[in-house]
Amino acid sequence: MKTSEQAYLDLCRYVLENGTKKEDRTGTGTTSVFGYQMRFDLQQGFPLLTTKRVPFRLIASELLWFLKGDTNIRYLLEHNNNIWNEWAFKNWVESDVYDGPDMTDFGRRSLQNEDFRDVYETQMEKFKQLVLADDAFSERFGHLGDVYGKQWRNWKTTKGESIDQLQDVIETIKKNPDSRRLIVSAWNPEDVPTMALPPCHTMFQFYVADNKLSCQLYQRSGDIFLGIPFNIASYSLLTHLIAKECGLEVGEFIHTIGDAHLYLNHLEQVEVQLSRTPKALPSLAIKDSFSSVFDASMEDLEIIGYEPHPAIKAPVAV
Numbered sequence: 001m002k003t004s005e006q007a008y009l010d011l012c013r014y015v016l017e018n019g020t021k022k023e024d025r026t027g028t029g030t031t032s033v034f035g036y037q038m039r040f041d042l043q044q045g046f047p048l049l050t051t052k053r054v055p056f057r058l059i060a061s062e063l064l065w066f067l068k069g070d071t072n073i074r075y076l077l078e079h080n081n082n083i084w085n086e087w088a089f090k091n092w093v094e095s096d097v098y099d100g101p102d103m104t105d106f107g108r109r110s111l112q113n114e115d116f117r118d119v120y121e122t123q124m125e126k127f128k129q130l131v132l133a134d135d136a137f138s139e140r141f142g143h144l145g146d147v148y149g150k151q152w153r154n155w156k157t158t159k160g161e162s163i164d165q166l167q168d169v170i171e172t173i174k175k176n177p178d179s180r181r182l183i184v185s186a187w188n189p190e191d192v193p194t195m196a197l198p199p200c201h202t203m204f205q206f207y208v209a210d211n212k213l214s215c216q217l218y219q220r221s222g223d224i225f226l227g228i229p230f231n232i233a234s235y236s237l238l239t240h241l242i243a244k245e246c247g248l249e250v251g252e253f254i255h256t257i258g259d260a261h262l263y264l265n266h267l268e269q270v271e272v273q274l275s276r277t278p279k280a281l282p283s284l285a286i287k288d289s290f291s292s293v294f295d296a297s298m299e300d301l302e303i304i305g306y307e308p309h310p311a312i313k314a315p316v317a318v
């Protein structure tokens, strides 16, 4: 069956065949191309990949966290979501109050050395408990800096005012759907130096035609095996939520990527995934009681008919 998942598998194949070897910040090494675009017709199903299991629960709780304007990982931990832990942990172990075992370069060392991995996991567990239970600690080390939630909902102007870009865009979609200015930017040059990770999904734009809402994302940097499957599902979910609030159908999600890379320690995993045959895409149901993007909760969302191939484990480059 040919579904829009093929667009993702084509990207993997394209980079395997045409990528250039390139060193990167994390020291892992990648094969990479510059400039690539995929299109997903959201009418044909919800693009949660079926050639490996992708954890929708984690994607949805991360998006709800952005939508709340929250930048502290405590909310994610409360939802048993660990995908941002390493970046907050880094701030703690590099701070002057940290007096535990040396955690320099913990991402790479925990992959290479089992003894170190045990020590690292103990420290990470301690960190998580502190963020969850200790308010002062969580205020100091749970924040990732001015990441997505902050820029979407609370962009600080030079006049000291705050702009709710997302709220403004939703209002404009309702009042003036033909607008060509339906843009949200997460890339704030002034804040980039203080962010745990400068935004990878840098800006997105909406488009309304034939009563359908489409969204295009410009992602400056994309980890094809781990990050991109999350990003596709996350922006597709965002498009569904905004369409529902605005009384529109869903159109397309268009994903434009700058540096699209496969980490060299993900190549075997990608080959396994490419050997599998895609299944029918699931669908997304949003509860009728849902009325506003900003009040959405996990209970409002349900993925129906998701029967993927098994998950494929891969290490994340920190």
Ligand SMILES: Nc1nc(=O)c2c([nH]1)NC[C@@H]1CN(c3ccc(C(=O)N[C@@H](CCC(=O)O)C(=O)O)cc3)CN21
Binding pocket: 054, 055, 082, 083, 084, 197, 223, 226, 227, 228, 230, 311, 312, 313, 314, 316, 317, 318
């Ligand atoms: N190198 C890198 N790649 C990323 O995709 C990425 C970052 N860094 N840093 C910030 C966020 C965090 N994101 C992440 C982090 C981890 C997973 C991951 O490990 N996913 C697993 C499941 C994890 C689980 O079940 O807890 C997967 O199989 O998809 C995915 C996205 C996306 N981003």
Ligand SMILES: O=c1ccn([C@H]2C[C@H](O)[C@@H](COP(=O)(O)O)O2)c(=O)[nH]1
Binding pocket: 025, 026, 197, 198, 200, 201, 221, 222, 223, 224, 226, 227, 228, 231
């Ligand atoms: O949503 C996300 C967040 C991050 N990534 C990936 C892309 C890169 O592999 C790293 C970020 O490293 P930089 O050196 O800052 O580019 O994280 C992603 O794919 N999706």
